[in-house]
Amino acid sequence: MKRLTIKDIANHFSVSISTVSKALNDSYEISVSTKEKIQKYAKENNYKPNFNAISLKNRKTKTIGIIIPNMLNYFFAQVFKGVEKVANEKGYKIISCISNESYDKETETLEMLSNGSIDGIILSMAEETELKNDFTHFSTIINEGTPIVMFDRVANSIDCDKVIANDFDGAVNAVKHLSRTGHKNIAFISTLSNLNIGRLRHQGYVKGLENENIALNTDLIINIKEDDYKEYENILTPIFTEKNIDAVIATDESSAIAAMKVAIRKGHKIPDDFSVIAFSNGILARHSSPKLTTVSQHGEQMGATAAERLIDKLELAEEEKQESETIVIKTDIVERKSTKPLFLN
Amino acid sequence: MKRLTIKDIANHFSVSISTVSKALNDSYEISVSTKEKIQKYAKENNYKPNFNAISLKNRKTKTIGIIIPNMLNYFFAQVFKGVEKVANEKGYKIISCISNESYDKETETLEMLSNGSIDGIILSMAEETELKNDFTHFSTIINEGTPIVMFDRVANSIDCDKVIANDFDGAVNAVKHLSRTGHKNIAFISTLSNLNIGRLRHQGYVKGLENENIALNTDLIINIKEDDYKEYENILTPIFTEKNIDAVIATDESSAIAAMKVAIRKGHKIPDDFSVIAFSNGILARHSSPKLTTVSQHGEQMGATAAERLIDKLELAEEEKQESETIVIKTDIVERKSTKPLFLN
DNA sequence: ATGAAAGCGCTAACAT
DNA sequence: ATGTTAGCGCTTTCAT
Secondary structure, eight states, X not given: OOOOOHHHHHHHHTOOHHHHHHHHTTOTTSOHHHHHHHHHHHHHTTOOOOHHHHHHHHTOOSEEEEEESOTTSHHHHHHHHHHHHHXXXXXXXXXXXXXXXXXXXXXXXXXXXTTTTOSEEEEOOOHHHHHHTOOHHHHHHHHTTOOEEEESXXXXXXXXXXXXXXXXXXXXXXHHHHHXXXXXXXXXXXXXXXXXXXXXXXXXXXXXXXXXXXXXXXXXXXXXXXXXXXXXHHHHHHHHHHSOOSEEEESSHHXXXXXXXXXHHTTOXXXXXXXXXXXXXXXXXXXXXXXXXXXXXXXXXXXXXXXXHHHXXXXXXXXXXXXXXXXXXXXXXXXXXXXXXXXXX | OOOOOHHHHHHHHTOOHHHHHHHHXXXXXXXXXXXXXXXXXXXXXXXXXXXXXXXXXXXXXSEEEEEESOTTSHHHHHHHHHHHHHHHHTTOEEEEXXXXXXXXXXXXXXXXXXXXXXXEEEEOOOHHHHHHTOOHHHHHHHHTTOOEEEESSOOTTSOSEEEEEOHXXXXXXXXXXXXXXXXXXXXXXXXXXXXXXXXXXXXXXXXXXXXXXXXXXXXXXXXXXXXXXXXXXXXXXXXXXXXXXXXXXXSSHHHHHHHHHHHHHTTOOTTTTOEEEEEEOSTTTTTSSSOOEEEEOOHHHHHHHHHHHHHXXXXXXXXXXXXOOEEEEOOEEEOOSSSOOOOOO
């Protein structure tokens, strides 16, 4: 059952292909009777306009590329879901690629996509790219006329739309919460110290302590490599013994859960004499015991926002191009069982 | 910076477009000197053959569609990763779509993809589709000449390649493990009773009991709706009180974790007098306390296998079409801390 | 109301 | 060694 083309239909009715094309597009030029019979025939025989032909003609593919560092990360999966939702609503397809945190893979992917496969790109850059601090592959694409919207891990020096979370404020608020519920010896556990978002959370932590008039004790800042996750407990155990710590802010769920386990093993009662807040997207947090209080990131909303922004830009007439914009999605503290309730006045 | 076409290059050197085309494809027909200058120029100016033009010409897009019921499910994310990996290696792009377990969305997606956007499709069907037992949308696509590879949730009545896990054996082995470590009152908690894979696990459970000469007690079969996950503990608590249960096999992680919490609350020691095994993909299992012993499903391998199979089929010459095949990926029991170690003789 | 023709970017069979 | 032409499936301008 070969797929039907406009030509086949034209042959079938012994009319020209342009008549068929117009009939299918409901042109006023075509008589009602021919329109009807052609449309009927097309429908019955499951005619679908060829995607590549139309894309070639229109110089538009109605598809957007998304590059994600790691699909097993729940946050990114949420973002993806948000992107998919609005893309779908607006009639766009998504070509999705995983960079695996690799600069080379990211570059190759960008290469591969920038041949007319897609109209625009949504991405969060690979860790390696952020470390390398080399963003020329991004500007190349943008200069070729393909808009990029970056989210979460964004390159400040690149002029494009961006969607980020207010990581800084999230950390400030976390400190405030812990302080106002009676904790003063608040440790900061970071698995993201080499990423900008990690730095922002760190700065928020420092600022938060300042706001609460708590002296900064750098001994309580614990940086761990992210891929060590099986080792988190071993790394934290001696530290929790040596230092006087009664609360933790962690940049991710895994290390927060490790911190809780170690604290419990040391005889602490959570949340009464030891509290934990983690930056998180929620899947582990909702299943840990006790359930984790989190600085929640609204990944789906970030994805939806990025997609809306990109599609707006794509569908805007050339003339009315707007400035690039950075949209900040706010974070919320979701109170669960690893912190004492906070009653703000 | 408009994108360069073959025509632009031809103009620049005042040669014909076919000369350029041949030069870029390194044809023997073209003199070395012209080939060199044209290739150099193309490279310097970042020429890339237009994707849609080539796809139109070749009637091949080198892209595959993947339809996944739910991207927030770790198992599906793993499958996706596996697909992405081999697709990427073989030079294929991926258009990914989420069905959200909806029959309508799945049908629309299939519609949208079957217009020449993709060469083949990998999918796991929506729960609604499985319940509805209506697979005509799949056969339509296949009849149009677009191959489908189904994974995990497959339609038996459809003639296409399939990749599944040996859910039945997984359950048999889980029962065996629990029985051989001293448990006789083994409950079966299912959140998937309306899916075929849920039925297979159930049957495996029954068979496993039979193998171990344990009488089947239907009181110990507990079916829960999947979307109730916040309620799992409440649902299980009275059951665990009324019935004499010393072990659990769960069809998913969340309910297994709930079961552990309830058991612990009832004063059971895990794994000594209460053991738990869950069908799972690993993310929660590795973070729960105690860590969950699982029947592990190798999602990435399933995805990779599905992609290999599809691409093989796509690249095979028409003549040598093979029969459809169902590939079974074996499951493994990964022992963690929710079961006693099993020393098989 | 219908059709012819050009063109989107590229390849390939067929001249020259 | 290089060029001409037709065609992939479709839209659109310009005849008729």
